Amino acid sequence: xxxxxxxxxxxxxxxxxxxxxxxxxxxxxxxxxxxxxxxxxxxxxxxxxxxxxxxxxxxxxxxxxxxxxxxxxxxxxxxxxxxxxxxxxxxxxxxxxxxxxxxxxxxxxxxxxxxx
Amino acid sequence: xxxxxxxxxxxxxxxxxxxxxxxxxxxxxxxxxxxxxxxxxxxxxxxxxxxxxxxxxxxxxxxxxxxxxxxxxxxxxxxxxxxxxxxxxxxxxxxxxxxxxxxxxxxxxxxx
Numbered sequence: 001x002x003x004x005x006x007x008x009x010x011x012x013x014x015x016x017x018x019x020x021x022x023x024x025x026x027x028x029x030x031x032x033x034x035x036x037x038x039x040x041x042x043x044x045x046x047x048x049x050x051x052x053x054x055x056x057x058x059x060x061x062x063x064x065x066x067x068x069x070x071x072x073x074x075x076x077x078x079x080x081x082x083x084x085x086x087x088x089x090x091x092x093x094x095x096x097x098x099x100x101x102x103x104x105x106x107x108x109x110x111x112x113x114x115x116x
Numbered sequence: 117x118x119x120x121x122x123x124x125x126x127x128x129x130x131x132x133x134x135x136x137x138x139x140x141x142x143x144x145x146x147x148x149x150x151x152x153x154x155x156x157x158x159x160x161x162x163x164x165x166x167x168x169x170x171x172x173x174x175x176x177x178x179x180x181x182x183x184x185x186x187x188x189x190x191x192x193x194x195x196x197x198x199x200x201x202x203x204x205x206x207x208x209x210x211x212x213x214x215x216x217x218x219x220x221x222x223x224x225x226x227x228x
Binding site: 006031033040041042043045048050055056058088090092094104105106107108109110112 | 150152157158159160161162165205209214215216218219220221
């Protein structure tokens, strides 16, 4: 099973709202990722968690706050977003093997976020 | 830096036509190479991968061979179906890094 699930599927929020995106995997993967994808563009990396610790933050604004409560769950807390933050937010996971070959990332279906 | 270049789309084909989507990468290091597919309104699905030179990835009739001499990883399928209509992303991951570097994506439209 290579399933990553994300909730909600769609989210509409105002600029003063606080909301959270959720991601879950049960493949025993120890690395989890958030990507942002604008329309007709490839995904762009936002954050990487490795063994529940934040290991990469690609200079993402503080209005996006990631959280990894355990090895299966990844959240993205949203606060005071701007309309330009409207996008598809994708979660992914991969094994965190000790070998030198890079691990395959498996993506969830995404949350389509609209900021009004 | 490390990058991936894909052919511009959209690519429009008739059903049962032969498909090639070109992908080249900059020749730095020894990346793993991937093809992901994104159907309308969905996330990315791994289509196939190759981790070293001369490896051939294959899945659902799609194939791609890791060519170090031409720094290419072209996607091919012998006979496309309407259900193959989607956006295809070529991507690389460099040893020791976790970030996938994606190409710009190529939209494929297959007409009946």
